[in-house]
Amino acid sequence: MEQHHHILSVLVENKAGVLSRVAGLFTRRGYNIFSLAVSPTEDDRYSRMTVVVDGDSSPIEQVTKQLNKLIPVIEIRELAAADAVERELLIATVKAGPEERSHLIDLVSIFDGQVIDVGVASVTVMVAGTPDGLDAVADLLAPYGISELQRTGRVALPRLIRGSRPLKAVKSSEQ
Amino acid sequence: MKLTGAQALIKSLELEGTEVVFGLPGGAILPVYDPLIDSSIRHILVRHEQGAGHMAEGYAHATGRPGVAIVTSGPAATNIVTPLCDAYMDSIPLVVITGQVPYSVIGTDAFQECDTVGITMPVTKHNWLITDPADIPEIVREAFHVATTGRPGPVLIDIPKDIAIDSMDWYWPDAVDLPGYKPTNKISTKLIKDAARLMGTAKKPVIYAGGGILKARAAEALRELAEMTGIPVVTTLMARGAFPDRHDLCLGMPGMHGNYTAITALQEADLLIALGSRFDDRVTGKVDAFAPNAKIIHVDIDPAEIGKVRRPDVPIVGDCRRVIEELVKAVRSDLEKRHWPDLIPWWSEIRTWQRDFPLYYEQEEDGPLKPQFVIEKLRDLSPDDTIVASGVGQHQMWASQHWKFDYPYTWVNSGGLGTMGFSVPAAIGAKVGRPDRTVWSIDGDGCFQMTAQELVTASAEQIPIKVAILNNAYLGMVRQWQEMFYEERYSEVYLSPDLPDYVKWAEAMGCVAFRVDAPEDVAPTIEKANAITDRPVVIDFRTDYREKVFPMVPAGASNSDVLPGPTPNGAK
Structure with a gap:
């Protein structure tokens, strides 16, 4: 999946029903979404959706052109995986009695994670990282019993260190 | 000035130039129907909300102006989903207004509540749920703007009952503000030059004209381009009339039931100039085998159509009329600079196909009535600018094949969605929009039974359309497929010629009605029907159920494997 996914950063009007319009478009055109994150932007008139789509099932040019036809979609930026920094957040409740807790804290701290809740026989940990990194975290937590x-789901922004190459911005309704 | 939401809505419709709405009142839309009494807008009371939608479509087809329909919530809204989807597929500008339960009770499963905005999202260009009466003028302006600009399409406004009752301070916005909606208006000069250059090298070019020509009011521009270059033109089902059938350069309709020459010219071409057409599967047949040697110039207002099915060599996004006008200039200057290939060898191939494979049927003098014969008589005995509205099936294909469409906006049909029952209400809408014209609905018996009740509307509102039912007592197109591809195993396709009695039924609905069995009665009955101008007329033509539509490209087959059907001299 990591090789074939595309990240679309979609700026939309912050109005009721917009998520439904975007999600419905993917459903009816047969495009697969790997993950979807929605949040308000620095300007409260707009929200930003970070949509990770499967490049194999979804012809990315058609996806962006069809998305652009939705009236509340203001702008779409297409990020190739190599040109983006991506992060997501994982939280997990793991079985850990008093004797296993310190192991677990050590493990999570390797990934700059934290323990955010503690119970008698379990702890809840939080780790932010790359999608691959979080796969590894999940594997390492598994033996304790998740x-x-x-x-x-991931959020993404363009990578800066690759120089000043401008992002491919697909403006509304332009070719 | 204080207005209720309902008054603001009607006033906004008036300011958008609405002269007629098609609709049917009910609980949630009641407040909107009250100010309608005092409005200049004509209201046509339909018998089923699907009829309102198709009438609005027929009106838009015939006039180019957006069709407007008003219905209530719940079942009325779901009844109009089919016309919305039909209009979405065929890019017809519609503004549909639906009532909704009061905003305060939305989400409680109130009486006649349904999620209209949710249901119609996939079948509208955009839709709105009004949540504040102050938004009404702005939303109505936006709705008409979205429906009629760029690639046209249907839009829907859902208005809760309490919003229609509440008052607002009236205003009328100067302009629309839709930051995410900016239809293309720049045309690339470089691509226009590329297109002209490519046209100037082709030895077997064909202009593949689609419905976009009509939407862009580009018929005259198309004619200029064709005459200037001598390039043959095919007109798709959605573009019939966009280029005159009687013109020397016209090859007629391509596609699954197109004529042999149009199909084969596309297939053998070395260049397709696709103007407002979308490489629909009914035109291309098997996509991988479609026009294998052709380069493609593709012009469309919708960027998403470019490269959706076939990747073009020259992609041009823009309004068809403006692009063609630019193309005409570029071609003129290219023609001055160099010599374009001689198209005579190409034309002589085309003329051979036309000679060997014309559309063909045989009407025996005493034999059963052939549907094609009925259509030809209708054509010959009606004015040249008659508007023809058809349903969906065999009769639609025969009408498209055998009528001669010499004027734009004279062919009203359901192309993309293939909606049976479209014809009668669409013909009514067309007649409302063009009362000066003769309007014939050419319908099948299966289609007629789906929406015939709108003839009551036509009688009550004095909309004198004429209906020719090609009554073969079958769901004919399905029968044809069962005969050809299911070993003549006929499953649920027989309808009976006499049940219902179409003449009695039409008379009960206030129409004048005739029945015709014999070929010699066809012409005199049509003449009688054409002479009646104060009431709707229905003719029940009893046609031969064995007649099949040819040529035919079987589903999924290559256009090269077209079955030509019977030919006058047995050519194959």
Whole structure:
């Protein structure tokens, strides 16, 4: 998946029903979404959706052109995986009694994670990282016994260190 | 000035130039129907909300202006989903207004509540749920703007009952503000030059004209381009009339039931100039085998159509009329600079196909009535600018094949969605928009039974359309497929010629009605029908159920494998 995914950073009007319009478009055109994150932007008239799509099932040019036809979509930026920094957040509740807790804290701190809740026989940990990194974290937590795990889906911004190459911005309704 | 939401809505419709709305009142839309009494807008009371939608479509087809329909919430809204989808597929500008339960009870499963905005999202260009009466003028302006600009399409405004009752301070916005909606208006000069250059090298070019020509009001521009270059033109089902059938350069309709010459010219071409057409599967047949040697110039207002099915060599996004006008200039200057290839060898191939494979059927003097014969008589005995509205099926294909469309906006049909029952209400809408014209609905017996009740509307509102039912007592197109591809195993396609009795039924709906069985009665009955101008007329033509539509490209087959059907001299 890591080789074939595309990241679309979609600026939309912050109005009721916009998520439904975007999600519905993917459904009816048969495009697969790997992950989807939505949040308000620095300007409260707009929200930003970070949509990770499967490049194999979804012809990316058609996806962006069809998305552009949605009236509340203001701008779409297409990020190739290599040109983007991507992060997501993982929280997991792991079985850990008093004797296993310190091991677990050590493990999580390797990934700059934190323990955010502690119970009698479990702890809840939080780690932010790259999608690959979080896969590794999940694998390492598994032997302790994961009772619940959630990931946010990724957010992404263009990579800066690759020079000043401008992003490919696909403006509304332009070719 | 204080107005209720309902008054603001009607006033906004008036300011958008609405002269007629098609609709049917009900609980949630009641407040909107009250100010309608005092409005200049004509209201046509339909018998089913689907009829309102198709009438609005027929009106838009015939006039180029957006069709407007008003219905209530719940079942009325779901009844109009089919016309919305039909208009979405065929890029017809519609503004549909639906009532909704009061905003305060949305989400409680109130009486006649349904999620209209949610249901219609995939079948509208955009839709709005009004949550504040102050937004009404702005939303109505936006709705008409979105429906009629760029690639046209249907839009829907859902208005909750309490919003229609509440008052607002009236204003009328100067302009629309839609930051995410900016239809293309720049045309690339470089690509226009590339297109002209490519046209100037082609030895077997064909202009593949689609419905976009009509939407862009580009028929005259198209004619200029064709005459200047001598390039043959095919007109798709959605573009019939965009280029005159009687013109020497016209090859007629391509596609699954197109004529042999149009199909084969596309297939053998070395250049397709696709103007407002979308490489629909009914035109291309098997996509991988479509026009294998052709380079493609593709012009469309919708960027998403470019490269969706076939990657063009020259992609041009823009309004068809403006692009063609630019193309005409570029071609003129290119023609001055160099010699374009001689198209005589190409034309002589085309003329051979036309000679060997014309559309063909045989009407025996005492034999059963052939549907094609009925259509030819209708054509010959009606004014040249008659508007023809058809349903979907065999009769639609025969009408498209055998009518001679010499004027734009004279062919009203359901292309993309293939909506049976489209014809009668669409013909009514067309007649409302063009009362000066003769309007014939050419319908099948299966289609007629789906929406015939709108003839009550036509009688009550004095909209004198004429209906020719090609009654073969079958769901004919399905029968044809079962005969050809399911070993003549006929499953649920028989309808009976006499049940219902179409003449009695039409008379009960206030129409004048005739029945015709014999070929010699066809012409005199049509003449009688054409002479009646104060009431709707229905003719029940009893046609031969064995007649099939040819040529035919079987589903999924290459256009090179077209079955030509019977030919006058047995050519194959």
